[in-house]
Amino acid sequence: MFKIHFINFFYILVTTSRKLSLVVLGNMNSSLPNTYNSISCIPVAVDCIIFGFHDNQLELLLIHRGFEPEKGKWSLMGGFVQEEEDLDVAASRVLQQLTGLDDIYMEQVNTFGKVTRDPGGRVISVAYYALIRKATYNKRLVEHNNAQWFSLYDLPEMIFDHLEMVEKAIEKLRQKVKTEPIGFNLLPPKFTLPQLQALYEAILNEPIDKRNFRKKIQSLNILEKLDEKDKAHSKKGAYLFRFQEEAFEENSTFNLY
Amino acid sequence: MFKIHFINFFYILVTTSRKLSLVVLGNMNSSLPNTYNSISCIPVAVDCIIFGFHDNQLELLLIHRGFEPEKGKWSLMGGFVQEEEDLDVAASRVLQQLTGLDDIYMEQVNTFGKVTRDPGGRVISVAYYALIRKATYNKRLVEHNNAQWFSLYDLPEMIFDHLEMVEKAIEKLRQKVKTEPIGFNLLPPKFTLPQLQALYEAILNEPIDKRNFRKKIQSLNILEKLDEKDKAHSKKGAYLFRFQEEAFEENSTFNLY
C-alpha cells in the first residue's frame, strides 16, 4: 500500500503506510522542455550551532558521539529534514529536541554538500546558528543527549565538517551583530552594560574601549535603564538595562563599528 | 539489478543499472544512540542567479518556462543535484549547461526549503549567484534554452520563490562587493574607470561621486593603468585598466564604503 504524493514528468514521490518512503527517479526524456537530466533524492539534514554566553565567554553546545563512525568525537546537534517539514521548522525542531527551547532566534548559515563529507553516506546538511539564553534551556534534556558546553575558543575535536560549520557561523554572527540588535538573545532580559560589552568582546574576539562602547550603544536609544542594580559582579553594582524592541523598530538603525 | 551505495543503521542507498535510484527510508529504532528520528530523502536542486553587466545595467539571465505549472513565467536556471555530485559542482554544472562557461565565480546564497515552495512537489533548492562576463557566454546554448537577459530592476514575473532568491542574491552581492574585489568578474579584462564606477552604481543601485570613487579605488593599488584608451564610449576616450589580482593578494584589504 502506498500513497502518491506528487507526480510529474520527472519524478514520483510515494509514501507507504509504514512510513517507509520511496522516491523513484528517472532520466528525463530529452524532448522535455527544460534542462534537467535526472533527479536524485538525497537525505537532507540540519545542524545547529548553538551559541550561549556565560562568564564573559561565548560557548557552544555540542553532543558527544557515542557510536561509530567517529565515536568519541563531538558533534553539532543535527537531524534529518522530514518529508513534510519546512527546512526552518526542522532546524527549530532539532534545537528544541536538545534544549527544550521554542521560539529561538536562528539564522541559516550555509549548506554543506560535498559527497564525501559524511563517511556514513551522502548527506547534504544545512547549518543554522541559534542564540539561546543559558539560563533557560532544559538541563535534563541536554544531559540525556550527552551534550556539553565548550568555550568557542577552546573546542574539542569535532566530526566531519562541523568545525567549518562553526567557523562560518561565527563569521556570520560577527557580521550580523554589527548591524542588527541580535546579541540580546544571548543575555537575560535584564543585563548590565559591562555584560553587554563583554558579550560583544566575546563575539568579535577583540577588546572594546569602555567609554566608546557605552557612548555608542546609548546613542542608539534602544536600552531602557532600570533603577535596579546587579551586585553579583562588583561591589559597586552595575545598573540593569532592558532592550527596547519597540524603540528599535521605530528608529531602526543599528551600527556598531 | 542494483548496486548498494551505502548502508548503515538508518538508510540504504541503491542505484539500478538503468540509472534509476531508490532510497529506502525507515524510522529509527529508538534504542539507537542518537537523536535522529527518521530519515527522509528529498530532491535537492540548485538554482543559479546569473548576473551580467551591460550598458551600465546589471542584468539577470532567466529561462522561459514552457510547461506547466506556471507555464509562461520566467525562472532561474536550475537542476537537481546528482547522487555522486558535490553541491558546488552541481551549481557549476547547471551554470555551464546554460552558458557554456566554466570556472566562474559563484557564491552560495541561501537554501530554500518550504514544503510547498514548488507546487510540483517537495524540492529543497540551494541558490547560488554567478558573476559572468557577458561577452563570453555561449549565445547558441542560451537561445536553445529559451533564456533571456533582463535588467535587474525590471524583472518579469518569476516562478515559485525565485524572486526571493534574486533579492537575497543581490543583497549578498552588495555586501560582498564592498569588501572583496569580485566586481571585476562582471567586466572584461580591460575596463575603464567610468565603467567600473557604473558597475558599482548598478550593483549598489545608487549614484556615486566620481572623484570620491576614483580616489578610493586608486588608493587600493589594485589597478594597473594601461597606455590604451577605450574610445567607444566618448570622444576623449577613457584609459583602460586591468585588475591586478597579485597586488590584491599581498596588501589584501579592500573596502568600498
Added chain:
DNA sequence: TATTATAAGTGTTTATTATACACTTATTGA
C-alpha cells in the same frame, strides 16, 4: 572605623574617513 581593593561610571581631544562640490581637457562631428 579607616583602609584597601574592585569594578562601574563618565568627556574630551585627536585622527581618520566620508562627503560635497566645479572646472578643465581631449576629441569628434557639425
Added chain:
DNA sequence: TCAATAAGTGTATAATAAACACTTATAATA
C-alpha cells in the same frame, strides 16, 4: 572653429572612530 560630450582632476568640510585617565560606590579587611 564651434559645439557637444564624457573624462579627468583637488580641496575643504563634516562625520565618525579612536585614544585616553580619573572619580565613585561598595564590600571586605585590617
